[in-house]
Amino acid sequence: MLEEVTKVHDESRQGEAFATQAPDTQTYSKKFYIESYGCAMNFNDSEIVASILNKEGYGPTRNVEEASLILINTCSIREKAEQTVRQRLTEFRHIKKNTPGMLIGVLGCMAERLKAKLLEEEKLVDMVVGPDAYRSLPSLIAEAEGGQKSVNVLLSREETYGDINPVRLDNNGVTSFVSIMRGCNNMCTFCVVPFTRGRERSRDAYSIVREARELFEKGYREVTLLGQNVDSYYWNNESGDETVTFAQLLEKVALIDPLLRVRFSTSHPKDITDEVLFIMIKYENICNYIHLPVQSGSNRVLQLMNRTYTREWYKKKVTRIREILPDCGLSTDIICGFCTETEEDHQETLDIMEFAHYDLAYMYFYSERPGTLAARRYQDDIPEEVKKRRLSEVVALHRRHSEESMKKEIGKTYKVLVEGRSKKSDEQLFGRNDQNKVIVFPKENFKKGDYVMVKVEDCTSGTLIGKAVI
Known part of the structure; x- marks a missing residue:
């Protein structure tokens, strides 16, 4: 549908297509590795998937080579996103050759649209799971472990996953x-x-x-x-x-x-x-x-x-x-x-x-x-x-x-929620004001999760630059 998305903010991830990965954990006997591409809904879906997998004894890992299950949550909105996913799947297939028992699955929008190609023609994956079929993951994994190609891309008129408490992946805690x-x-x-x-x-x-x-x-x-x-x-x-x-x-x-x-x-x-x-x-x-x-x-x-x-x-x-x-x-x-x-x-x-x-x-x-x-x-x-x-x-x-x-914001003071350190300096914090504009300011004694009144003193095309005021 669409191509050539522009980056909007220096410090904000909104609007970018990139991968999220789960934090390491040592409390599960099996490990899964997940990457998400596309919209915020996909990232939220990955957190639902993580919750379902946790109950099946899978813990998240950042190291793809130690995972017994690799999942990519995909997006069909832009051609570039699909190209990136295909490239990653090819890389994962090479890793799988040296890892007996490893399974590779595709989730989300691209899964529904390209299920036949991914499973049979290109033989890139073992499982294909649509956005409304995440509850069936345990049975699909079992089928794939038995050597079958497993797929469920049925759409639902009722599924909302409202009863599942998502596991927050790669988040800032704020x-x-x-x-x-x-x-x-x-x-x-x-x-x-x-x-x-x-x-x-x-x-x-x-x-x-x-x-x-x-x-x-x-x-x-x-x-x-x-x-x-x-x-x-x-x-x-x-x-x-x-x-x-x-x-x-x-x-x-x-x-x-x-x-x-x-x-x-x-x-x-x-x-x-x-x-x-x-x-x-x-x-x-x-x-x-x-x-x-x-x-x-x-x-x-x-x-x-x-x-x-x-x-x-x-x-x-x-x-x-x-x-x-x-x-x-x-x-x-x-x-x-x-x-x-x-x-x-x-x-x-x-x-x-x-x-x-x-x-x-x-x-x-x-x-x-x-x-x-x-x-x-x-x-x-x-x-x-x-x-x-x-x-x-x-x-x-x-x-x-x-x-x-x-x-126009220069000289104004805003209430900013601190989301973390600036990408460009450990001595700077960043957050957003009410209008969703990113503001960077000296960290002083502030920390993530604090609300800070910040006076804007300068700006770039995508970021406001300020200083905390009392």
Whole structure:
């Protein structure tokens, strides 16, 4: 679907495709090694898988060569991610040749789409497990140990893993993701998610609150509520006498403790409501930040994408957000070079960027993904050099907007949650403010998990630079 994602922050991992690995442990007789690629939902899924494996006697390891089970949690969103996964699987097959009994499995979105190729044609894996089939891992492992190729990629209309307490992998102990729903009902033509993750279903509200509370009690100070479209969250209890909307869920999590910061992602422009915005105003610990993907500024292209809103609707939504939450940080996704996109369409995307002045953006050029509605209906007819040129123009414009946004913060003081040491210096700490902007400042006597008031003194295009104030 998409290619050429840009890096947004110097200190933030958001938006990058990279591997997570579990910490070492000596308490289990068998070891598993897991890598995750793609979106935050995949990282959260890996933590669910780790919990299931722990109960089967598997402990995590960072050393792939000592693992008896290697798993890759995959993403089908971008072609580059699939290429990376294939390369890693080839490397793992070489390791397996010298390790009797080792099993290799592919999890997630790519597993569902490429199961036959991975198992039979390329013979890269022993197991293929779709996003809704993680509970079947123990039986699939047993089949693979018996010499069979095991596969379960069936999608579910009910599975939310709400009763499973995720094992937090490779985390900073301060921030964490909490999945509130699975699947998606928005059939955007460029997107493979409805076909790899199934239809939308919302998780039990009380299990979400319980998980967030347990994280807080363990010392975490920020949770991000995850869903393909969080604003369409809607849960009914079994008796049907109680319903919870996303705004109500947001309030329930915010009420756990004022020291627990709450973020959420992703919002669909057609679904975010004033009720959500007013809840954000009501609670200081709900961060003033909304990820609101626009994808294109052209009504014609938006219709081809099946985004179900117009540029005029989107602009009114941005205006409404800034009326109610004047200091709200706003980020977006933009696709350049979608099928039949003209220069006029491209200019309309640049125009809506000028209107919105996004603080952060994830920008890509389009690449056709097999199985999507766009692949079936439209021709991928924009030359790659044109896609890349349009992307470079979008990136350049966003860089200017980002720099302007950063410079406006100089002289302001923000409450920052310390997430760890800066990548560039052990003498510096980093965290984020309400608007999701990364701030770096001298560590002094502060530590991870502290809230620190920081005055911004300088900035780069992606990072604020400040000093703690009393």
